[in-house]
Amino acid sequence: MSPEEFRAFGRQVVDWVADYYAGVESHPVRSQVRPGEVRAQLPAHPPEEGEPFEAVLRDLDAVLMPGVTHWQHPNFFAYFPANASGPAILGDLLSSGLGVQGMVWATSPACTELETVVVDWMAELLGLPEHFRTDAVGGGVIQDSASSAALVACLAALQRVSGGEVASRGITRRHTLYVSEHTHSSLARAARMVGIGADNVRIVDVDPGTLGMDPAHLDALIAEDLAAGAVPTLVCATIGTTSTTAIDPVRAVGEVCRARGVWLHVDAAYAGVAAVCPELRWINDGVAEFADSYCTNAHKWLLTNFDCSLLWLADRGPMIDALSILPEYLRNPATASGEVIDYRDWQVPLGRRFRALKLWSVLRWYGAAGLREHIRSGVALAQEFAGWVRDDPRFELLEPHPLGLVCFRPRFPELAAEQADERTYQLMESLNESGELYLTHTRVDGRTVLRFAVGSPQTERRHVLAAWKRIQEAIG
Known part of the structure; x- marks a missing residue:
């Protein structure tokens, strides 16, 4: 494809995306196809000769679009938001166009240094502590997802608690990891991947009122494991659990971790970005004093398309010790000088994309004020929806619901x-x-509840009201 052909087709693709956003509301929110329906319409074998790009666009409309669930639809209230925005899409296009492989500083200095700037900007916008900055002892990095962030945190925690031996000798003792029943499953997966094992993931009780982790039970479990000769390694406290956006008491959990010498990872994948609003920074109480690592996803609720997960470390030393290997083909003067960050040592893969470009584009286009407006709009719409649920005796509202997710269920007293x-x-x-519309569900205290998540930039009050009326009609 020549530059002129790329220019012509690129304009068509940008027009297609713009038209898609302008008309996304006309699509059914969730795909209506049956399993195998999309594949059945695609050739069984790859083409022998190249095809014109117009054919790709035709099949996109005719074959693929019916199989798309529209996450950017204003009536998408399932899971959590997966925000995309014009500036982020354009930033991603620029990243793809440059084709940078930013594994070390020398392979593209701008890729690394822009990332250090945007993660420091984000730390400032969220009110995170100074030691999370890249010019301090800790630092931030863009991961692909909170799952990868959890895996990196586990590796760093193992390295620290073993005195640096795990990276060289492997795990030689029984290590334990602590979560609540509402902690994201990525922590249990990380325990499997790093060799801690599923059987050594300990489930901490939660407060029945808040659904937050019980620090007293955590301390008791750690004491029990120590007595049995285990090595308590990592506790995950969640700010905004996936099921209900419950918030673990980070400060109290952190005090237990500090006393016991256990790494505290804070998973704020969904909710953390809400702290761009000063009035919502209470969610991070205890993070500055106690968190060894902290993660939040810009690709959920901060107008930045997937993938863009932010991980900060209070001390990056254990992470780099766990992950750094320098083969001869990566040796270069900048790395040898010790004056640069090589982000290959901050993640599981070696290669990395220029993700910072899209987050930089978002921050510059919206500014702090625009980001705050977006978060506040989602919270306000969710709280209004919660009020409607509360006022209808046919429904039961789950409290609390401080952010953009509302959990509720219909009452069926006869059943x-x-x-x-x-x-x-x-x-x-x-x-x-x-x-x-599109909703998801979860289970709380053994009962099924519905989840209504507000956060798309396309969602207006009229969409939330229409969804509520449709839910009311469905219950009869």
């Missing part, structure tokens, strides 16, 4: 609990199959 749960699930599926 036994198990039958009511099944009826709730069927209600959700009928709404989702309609294509008019």
Whole structure:
């Protein structure tokens, strides 16, 4: 493809994306295809000869679009937001166009140094401590996801608690990791991947009122494991759990970790970006004093398309000790000088994309004020929705709901609990199959509840109100 052909087709693609956003509301929110339906329309074998790009665009419309679930739809209330925005898309296009492989500083200095700037900017915008800055003992890095961030944190924690031996000798003792029942499953997966093992993931009780981790039970479990000869290695406290956005008491959990010498990883994948609003920074109470690592996803609620997960370390030393290997083909004067950051030592893969470009584009286009407006709009719409649920006696509202997620369920007093749960699930599926909106569910205290997550920049009050009326109609 010549530069002129790229220019012509590139304009068509940008126009296609712009038209898609202008008309996204006309699509059913959740894809209506059945398993195998998309594949059945695609050739079984690759083309022998090249095809014109117009054919790709035709198949995109005719074959692929029916199989797309529209995460940017204003009536997408499932999971958590997966924000995309014009500036982020354009920043990603620039990154793809440059084709940078930023594994070390020398392979593209701008890739590394822009990343250090945007993670420091973000630390400032979120009110995070000074030692999380890249010009301090800690520092920040853009990962692909919070799952990778959790894996890196586990590796760093193992390195620290072993006195540096795990990276060289491997795990020689039983190590333990601590989560609550509402902690994201990525922590249990990380325990498997680093060799701690699923059987050594300890489940900490939660407060029945807040669903936050119980520090007293955490301390008791750690004491029990120490007595059994285990090595308590990492605790994950969550700010905004996936099920309900419950917030673990980071300060109290951190005090236990500090006393016991255990690494505290704070997973704020969804909720952390809310701290761009000063009035919401209470969610990070205890982070500055106690967190060894902290993660939040710009690609959920901060207008930056996937993938863009931010990980900060209070001390980057254990992480680099765990991950740094310098083969001869990567040796260069800049690395040898010790004056630069080589982000290959801050992640599991060697290679890395120029992700900072899209976050930089978002920060410059919206500014802090624009980001705050976006977060505040989502919170306000969610709180208004919660008020409607609270005022309707046919529904039960789960408290608390401080951010953009509201959990609730219909009341079926005539049904036994198990039958009511099944009826709730069927209600959700009928709404989702309609294509008019998209919800997900979870289980809290053994009961099925519906999740209504607000956060798309396309979502307006009229969409939330229409969704609520459709839910009311469905219950009858």
